[in-house]
Amino acid sequence: MLSFPVMLADKVLHGTEKLDGTQIVSMTIIGLLVVFCALLILVVFLCVSGGIFKKASGGSQKAAPKKDAPKPAPAAKAPAPAAKAAVPKASAPAAPASGEDEEIIAVIMAAISAMGAAEGKQYQLRSVRQVTRGGSGRSVWAQAGVLDATRPF
Amino acid sequence: MSGVLDFFTNTLGGLWSDSGLHALFADGGWKNLIMILVSFVFMYLAIAKGFEPLLLLPISFGMLLTNLPMAGLYHPELWVLVDGHVNYGEVLKEGGLLDILYLGVKLQLYPPLIFLGIGCMTDFSPLIANPKSFLLGAAAQGGIFFTFVVAGLLGFTAAEAGSIAIIGGADGPTAIYVSTRLLTGGGAITTGNIALAAYTYMALVPIIQPPIMKALTSKKERSVKMEQLRTVSKTEKIIFPIAVTIIVSLLVPSAAPLVGMLMFGNLLKESGVAARLIDTAQNALMNIITIFLGVSVGATTKADQIINIKFGGVMLLGVIAFSLGTACGLVFGKIMYKVTGGKVNPLIGSAGVSAVPMAARISQKVGAETDPTNFLLMHAMGPNVAGVIGSAVAAGVLLSVIG
Numbered sequence: 001m002l003s004f005p006v007m008l009a010d011k012v013l014h015g016t017e018k019l020d021g022t023q024i025v026s027m028t029i030i031g032l033l034v035v036f037c038a039l040l041i042l043v044v045f046l047c048v049s050g051g052i053f054k055k056a057s058g059g060s061q062k063a064a065p066k067k068d069a070p071k072p073a074p075a076a077k078a079p080a081p082a083a084k085a086a087v088p089k090a091s092a093p094a095a096p097a098s099g100e101d102e103e104i105i106a107v108i109m110a111a112i113s114a115m116g117a118a119e120g121k122q123y124q125l126r127s128v129r130q131v132t133r134g135g136s137g138r139s140v141w142a143q144a145g146v147l148d149a150t151r152p153f
Numbered sequence: 154m155s156g157v158l159d160f161f162t163n164t165l166g167g168l169w170s171d172s173g174l175h176a177l178f179a180d181g182g183w184k185n186l187i188m189i190l191v192s193f194v195f196m197y198l199a200i201a202k203g204f205e206p207l208l209l210l211p212i213s214f215g216m217l218l219t220n221l222p223m224a225g226l227y228h229p230e231l232w233v234l235v236d237g238h239v240n241y242g243e244v245l246k247e248g249g250l251l252d253i254l255y256l257g258v259k260l261q262l263y264p265p266l267i268f269l270g271i272g273c274m275t276d277f278s279p280l281i282a283n284p285k286s287f288l289l290g291a292a293a294q295g296g297i298f299f300t301f302v303v304a305g306l307l308g309f310t311a312a313e314a315g316s317i318a319i320i321g322g323a324d325g326p327t328a329i330y331v332s333t334r335l336l337t338g339g340g341a342i343t344t345g346n347i348a349l350a351a352y353t354y355m356a357l358v359p360i361i362q363p364p365i366m367k368a369l370t371s372k373k374e375r376s377v378k379m380e381q382l383r384t385v386s387k388t389e390k391i392i393f394p395i396a397v398t399i400i401v402s403l404l405v406p407s408a409a410p411l412v413g414m415l416m417f418g419n420l421l422k423e424s425g426v427a428a429r430l431i432d433t434a435q436n437a438l439m440n441i442i443t444i445f446l447g448v449s450v451g452a453t454t455k456a457d458q459i460i461n462i463k464f465g466g467v468m469l470l471g472v473i474a475f476s477l478g479t480a481c482g483l484v485f486g487k488i489m490y491k492v493t494g495g496k497v498n499p500l501i502g503s504a505g506v507s508a509v510p511m512a513a514r515i516s517q518k519v520g521a522e523t524d525p526t527n528f529l530l531m532h533a534m535g536p537n538v539a540g541v542i543g544s545a546v547a548a549g550v551l552l553s554v555i556g
Contacts, residue, residue: 012554012556013311013554013555013556014555014556015310015311015312015315015335015336015555015556016310016311016312016340017310018308018311019310019311023311024302024305024306027301027305028299028301028302031294031297031298031301031551031554032295032298034405034546035291035294035543035546035547036288037404038400038401038404038405038546039287039290039291039542039543040288041404042284042396042397042401042542043284043285043288045400046280046287047284049392050281050282050284050389053386053388053389054383057386
């Protein structure tokens, strides 16, 4: 049986010679082992370094909300005035789903009001609900982006 | 008057015997004719069908030029070893244009430089985000080593078996790099044979892979939607090429020229501070090398070196290598599907055979045929780029062992 260090030290298979069964089997096993070992080392390296970077970025992300924590409270009253600013006769504010950004709801309301004003109609935003997608979990925009990028393939 | 007539007929006769047309109809000229027709087929595939046109077109034109009798663009006899070495002085003195361009192949300059350009164009983020993809890239290299077994059993020499087996890596520059280093004895199989087979099958990836992928996977497996990959930081992207170069070069030094240049190109890209170098490496330099490599490899396909039974064997074993590589990646993908409880779509395993980015596109395409809302492209890019590194490592192993 040929050992890999020996094989690396001297080229044990001469290019012009025909191969016997032992050489073929040894070469195949050793070749696959070396490729798997080399790439396995890279997997371990990437897993370890990836874990470190995840922790580092996770720590900084956790620290970030604390700084911004006071912001949501004053913004709570924002939707109605924002919507009114766009179309004064626009209706009452929607009941926001828990966790939704109120500013985004205000923007949605403003867009709907603007659309309604063009048609001479008034709309009321009663609720904003998160849609649960069974698939990839991507947002509609992300889904559209992926579709656009992969359509040629 | 008769003197003038004699002179006239002698001159015409001389011109005829010195012409390529005469050589084409002389002894063995029919082989050249066949090769010229084959070059037309490749040109058709490149131009009309769009099969790897950037490489197939230069290769096919090189094939045409070298098989035009009496053109003297390439001389195989100059590359025969004398006392174990090529007489480079003779090549420079007597060689034609394609002999001079072939120096870059013979001295193994072009493949690493191509890898430099590929490195500049490759985004390793999917691989960094999902390191397990490396295992799929490793598994697909099974095609190389299992083909080595078949070639060895069929009676090919170690150098020939290694050169044929590397076709399974589905990586043109790597195949050329390995075969140039191994096939030095002036045997029946040449680098041109190997390159021709490798690029032919790479161009035929969309035809070869899907039936194997569908045969080895169930509809349920093909429908698996994989989780979105995490975002990779710039620091990780910068560390990756440096780490891969060090780890791979220390483990398999023979792979250092290929992996080193691939990772150097990638470091240029990810560093974000060498825009001019990236621009040159991935555009001008890459294009120049592609033209030189393609034309000079095409030039090695002289009729008498191609039209023989051994080349038929190379083509047959080439497709076996390619298919085995695809199958090995898929089987490992199925193992990962079982182990992860159905979180990995086995189709991404077939992308481990390199052939960037075509193999990944095929994974996407076959996945989307089963479920049009399934997007596997980015997931398949991980094994795909891992396959490039894997085939370079496998090439390093072959070069380390076969002398």
